[in-house]
Amino acid sequence: xxCAVSCVHQTTMALFGKHSSTNSSDTRAKLERKLYLxxxxxxxxxxxxxxxxxxxxxxxxxxxxxxxxxxxxLHKNHLESLDNGGHLSDLYLIKVxxxxxxxxxxxxxxxxxxxxxxxxxxQGNLIKEIPESIECLQNLQILDISxxxxxxLTPAVGKLKSLRKLNITENKGLNQLCPELCYVxxxxxxxxxxxxxxxxxxxxxxxxxTEIMKFLCNVMDVDYCPPEPFESEVPVQSPNLVIDxxxxxxxxxxxxxxxxxxxxxxxxxxxxxxxxxxxLSKILQEQLELDSEIAKIQEVKDADRQRLIKAIQDDxxxxxxxxxxxxxxxxxxxxxxxxxxAHEQAEHDRILEITRQNYxxxxxxxxxxxxxxxxxxxxxxxxxxxxxxxxxxxxKESMLMQxxxxxxxxHDLLKAKDDSRSILVQQLLEDQxxxxxxxASLVERVDARSWSxxxxxxxxxxxxxxxxxxxxxxxxxxxxxxxxxxxHQRTQLVNLxxxxxxxxxxxxxxxxxxxxxxxxxxxxxxxxxxxxxxKLLDSAPKSLLNIGKHLDPVFANYLLQEGxxxxxxxxxxxxxSGESLLNVTLEGLKENGVLLSSDxxxxxxxxxxxxxxxxxxxxxxENVTLQPTAPTDIAETELPYSGVVNxxxxxxxxxxxxxxxxxxxxxxxxxxxxxxxxxxxxxxKDMDCCPMCRGDIERKIKVMIA
Numbered sequence: 001x002x003c004a005v006s007c008v009h010q011t012t013m014a015l016f017g018k019h020s021s022t023n024s025s026d027t028r029a030k031l032e033r034k035l036y037l038x039x040x041x042x043x044x045x046x047x048x049x050x051x052x053x054x055x056x057x058x059x060x061x062x063x064x065x066x067x068x069x070x071x072x073x074l075h076k077n078h079l080e081s082l083d084n085g086g087h088l089s090d091l092y093l094i095k096v097x098x099x100x101x102x103x104x105x106x107x108x109x110x111x112x113x114x115x116x117x118x119x120x121x122x123q124g125n126l127i128k129e130i131p132e133s134i135e136c137l138q139n140l141q142i143l144d145i146s147x148x149x150x151x152x153l154t155p156a157v158g159k160l161k162s163l164r165k166l167n168i169t170e171n172k173g174l175n176q177l178c179p180e181l182c183y184v185x186x187x188x189x190x191x192x193x194x195x196x197x198x199x200x201x202x203x204x205x206x207x208x209x210t211e212i213m214k215f216l217c218n219v220m221d222v223d224y225c226p227p228e229p230f231e232s233e234v235p236v237q238s239p240n241l242v243i244d245x246x247x248x249x250x251x252x253x254x255x256x257x258x259x260x261x262x263x264x265x266x267x268x269x270x271x272x273x274x275x276x277x278x279x280l281s282k283i284l285q286e287q288l289e290l291d292s293e294i295a296k297i298q299e300v301k302d303a304d305r306q307r308l309i310k311a312i313q314d315d316x317x318x319x320x321x322x323x324x325x326x327x328x329x330x331x332x333x334x335x336x337x338x339x340x341x342a343h344e345q346a347e348h349d350r351i352l353e354i355t356r357q358n359y360x361x362x363x364x365x366x367x368x369x370x371x372x373x374x375x376x377x378x379x380x381x382x383x384x385x386x387x388x389x390x391x392x393x394x395x396k397e398s399m400l401m402q403x404x405x406x407x408x409x410x411h412d413l414l415k416a417k418d419d420s421r422s423i424l425v426q427q428l429l430e431d432q433x434x435x436x437x438x439x440a441s442l443v444e445r446v447d448a449r450s451w452s453x454x455x456x457x458x459x460x461x462x463x464x465x466x467x468x469x470x471x472x473x474x475x476x477x478x479x480x481x482x483x484x485x486x487x488h489q490r491t492q493l494v495n496l497x498x499x500x501x502x503x504x505x506x507x508x509x510x511x512x513x514x515x516x517x518x519x520x521x522x523x524x525x526x527x528x529x530x531x532x533x534x535k536l537l538d539s540a541p542k543s544l545l546n547i548g549k550h551l552d553p554v555f556a557n558y559l560l561q562e563g564x565x566x567x568x569x570x571x572x573x574x575x576x577s578g579e580s581l582l583n584v585t586l587e588g589l590k591e592n593g594v595l596l597s598s599d600x601x602x603x604x605x606x607x608x609x610x611x612x613x614x615x616x617x618x619x620x621x622e623n624v625t626l627q628p629t630a631p632t633d634i635a636e637t638e639l640p641y642s643g644v645v646n647x648x649x650x651x652x653x654x655x656x657x658x659x660x661x662x663x664x665x666x667x668x669x670x671x672x673x674x675x676x677x678x679x680x681x682x683x684x685k686d687m688d689c690c691p692m693c694r695g696d697i698e699r700k701i702k703v704m705i706a
Contacts, residue, residue, distance in 0.1 A: 027052050038063060039484070044070040049098070053077040056085030058696050065090040068261065075100040075121070082108055089113040093264070100124045100144070112136035115268060123147045123167070135159040138271065146170050146191070155180040164227075167191040175199070182216035186227045312352070319348060453504045456565060459556045460497045461703040464490065464676040465666055469656045471692065472677070490674025497669065497701060555581075558609045562602035570594050571603070581607045658682055659691050669701040676703075 031051045038046045046069040048060070056079060064072060072094050079102040082088060088110040091097075095116055101124035112133040119142040127148040134140075135156040143160070144167040151173040157163070158180030168174060169191050176199040181187075190212055194205030200215045210226075217224040323341055467490055559565045570593045574584050584607055589600045656666045656677065664679035673695040678687075683700055690697060 038069070039067060044068070045073070046071065047073040048077070049073045050076045053079060055079065056082055058084055059086060061086035061088065061090040062694070064094060065092075068093055070094060070116075071096040071098075073098045075102070077102050080104065082110075087113075092116055092268075095119065097121070107131050107134070109133045115139065115271070116264060118142070120144070130154045130157065132156045138162060141165065143167070150174045152176065153178045153181070157181060158183040160184055161186065163187050165189040165191075169193050172196075177205075177212070177216065179216050179219050182213060182220050182222050182224075185225050187213070188227050312355075316348075319344070453500055453507060455556060455568060457497065457500050457504065457703060459560070459565075460493050460500065461669070461676065464493050464497070464669055464674060464703075465656045467493075467674070468666065468676045468692065471675075472656075472659070487673070491672060494669060494671055494674045494701070497703065498671075501701070554613060555606070555610045558606040558613075559603070561609075562606045564599050564602040564606065567594055567599050567603060582611060667702055669703060670695075670697050671699050671701060673697075 031048070031053075034047055034051070035057075046060075046064055046067075048057075053074070054077075056074070060072075063069070070093060072091065073096075075098045079099070081104070082099075088108065091114050093116055094114055096119040097114065097117060098119075098121040100121045104122065104125040104127055106127060107122065107130060109131050110133075111131070112135075114137060117137050117140055120137070120140060121142075121144045123144050123146040125148050127145065128151060130145065130150070130153065132154060133156075134154070137160060139162055140160050141162050141164045143157075143163060143165070146167045147170040150168065150171040153168065153174065153176070155178045157166075158178060161184065163184045164186055166187060166189070170193070174192075175197050177192075177197070188209065190209045192205060194207075195202050197205040200212055204211055204215045214224045323344065467486060471486055556565070556568075559568065570589070571584075574581060574588075574592075584604070586597075586600050586604065589603060594600050594603065658664045658666055658679040659677045660682040661679065664681070666676045666678060667680045668678050668683035669676045670678075670683075670690045673690050673693050675690050675692045677690075677692050680702055683702075688697060689695060
């Protein structure tokens with residue numbers, strides 16, 4: 001009963017944080033009731049409103065994902081952020097999110113992961129701006145951000161194509177709308193304080209949504225299109241509405257629910273496909289624009305070339321005209337005119353040829369310069385590649401040499417360390433403090449109470465390991481199982497393990513205090529601890545010092561089932577005596593310190609069940625024997641009724657391995673989830689959540705399964 005109360009207290013502390021002491025019992029009861037209903041009710045609503053929360057409880061987003069919740073209500077609390085609840089990407093199925101009347105100062109950028117969100121209520125907070133990531137909410141139809149501290153409206157709101165209703169009233173610093181809002185063609189309602197607006201002017205802002213949209217379209221030079229009517233308008237949800245989970249509502253069938261989920265997933269895939277096609281079309285458009293620019297440049301060059309040729313032809317016509325005029329004016333001297341004409345024609349041809357040669361030389365020079373640049377770049381590239389390969393080879397050689405030298409030094413160091421360790425061990429064996437530690441360790445080993453605590457810790461650890469292995473196997477085989485029942489069992493076992501570890505520490509302290517008292521009451525001689533060590537060796541039960549034997553888990557399970565596991569110290573004499581447990585009687589138990597008759601009867605029943613289980617296992621073994629054997633009297637066969645097993649005969653039947661390194665045995669229990677799925681080296685690393693259930697880790701307990 002104490003374990004159950006402790007579990008409830010830990011859960012309440014985790015949900016309310018360090019301020020849980022200020023919450024009334026009614027508020028706590030309300031929160032626990034709502035958490036229970038969220039997991040047990042098939043409804044799609046998850047209501048955590050009016051619970052005085054200062055942070056989102058851990059694992060809430062995972063619960064929404066696992067139980068496929070579509071409505072999440074967190075209004076009327078004291079929340080400052082959406083952290084601590086998990087990953088916001090787990091809320092991809094949420095359609096309605098109510099965060100109104102809290103103390104949020106900003107909207108997180110990770111809200112872009114809520115791709116299915118239809119309604120977002122954030123009124124009554126301290127928000128100063130809307131993040132750009134809100135443009136990813138393409139299914140958003142209602143956005144209520146009234147009664148905040150907005151000073152501007154981000155242009156990203158203009159990309160919400162499905163937005164139908166926008167409420168930005170009671171934002172004293174907001175007096176302008178972003179002109180990009182005109183692209184939201186489906187909007188039908190814009191609620192704002194029109195008297196304080198300057199863009200659009202107050203005379204326009206007070207005339208309604210249609211006039212505002214026409215004004216914005218006129219500013220952006222866009223044709224105004226009235227919104228298209230939807231088949232079903234999304235109802236505006238009041239933030240004061242509290243959903244009663246006990247009210248019977250019209251429910252849909254399982255097939256309809258699955259069909260709706262499949263349809264939602266198809267919409268998500270279709271949206272991703274459209275986004276991909278949009279991205280590809282954008283790249284194709286950019287490529288076409290680049291080709292168009294190249295074509296325009298080529299056309300300009302061709303036009304310049306044609307213009308140059310035309311200018312040369314015009315010069316030729318002008319020269320020809322001048323020659324004709326000159327001939328007509330000099331008819332009296334035809335020989336001189338002919339000579340001058342021939343000379344000018346030759347000069348013209350020479351200049352034209354020089355011009356053509358210069359043009360060709362210029363083109364050749366450009367081509368040769370470009371080729372020289374390419375050759376030089378190729379040479380630099382080859383040289384850099386060769387230099388890199390040489391440097392890489394030299395680095396590898398130096399690293400190999402350093403590794404060989406390090407290995408030799410390490411070998412020498414280990415050898416010197418082994419020699420030094422041998423010398424130190426030889427010296428420490430003679431030291432008085434070591435003698436004291438050996439005696440303290442031996443006292444703990446021969447102490448019956450300490451032995452029983454170790455056996456109980458080992459038993460609980462093996463149960464935790466079995467539960468973890470069973471859960472892993474069910475997950476691998478995809479077998480349906482009750483996760484809450486396994487979590488409850490693990491939580492109870494972890495609480496028992498904490499209690500046993502505390503008892504073990506207390507018992508160890510008591511033994512050390514006893515040794516100190518013995519030391520103060522005896523003579524201070526140098527061999528005091530060796531003498532007491534010898535006395536303990538002579539007086540301790542020889543069977544109890546045998547570390548090769550261990551309590552049989554089957555016998556421990558029957559003691560636990562009968563509720564007499566606390567009587568284990570009184571059974572040490574019987575368990576390690578080498579005799580059969582069938583010789584244990586009620587009188588013998590009473591003589592050994594078991595005073596309650598109910599405890600003695602429970603021990604006898606546990607022994608009878610243990611003997612019956614051993615007989616059944618022996619008969620099954622005899623039945624599956626393949627070779628015919630001589631008839632044997634079962635009464636003459638020595639069956640193992642001592643209650644102990646050898647450790648070397650094989651460990652537990654379900655030995656778990658570390659889920660991280662997949663090599664070592666599991667040694668660490670994670671609290672509060674109770675999973676035992678990691679070895680000590682892996683658990684010592686920076687690990688914030690359990691690798692099996694992804695729950696937060698408050699602390700870790702190191703145990704060993706014998």
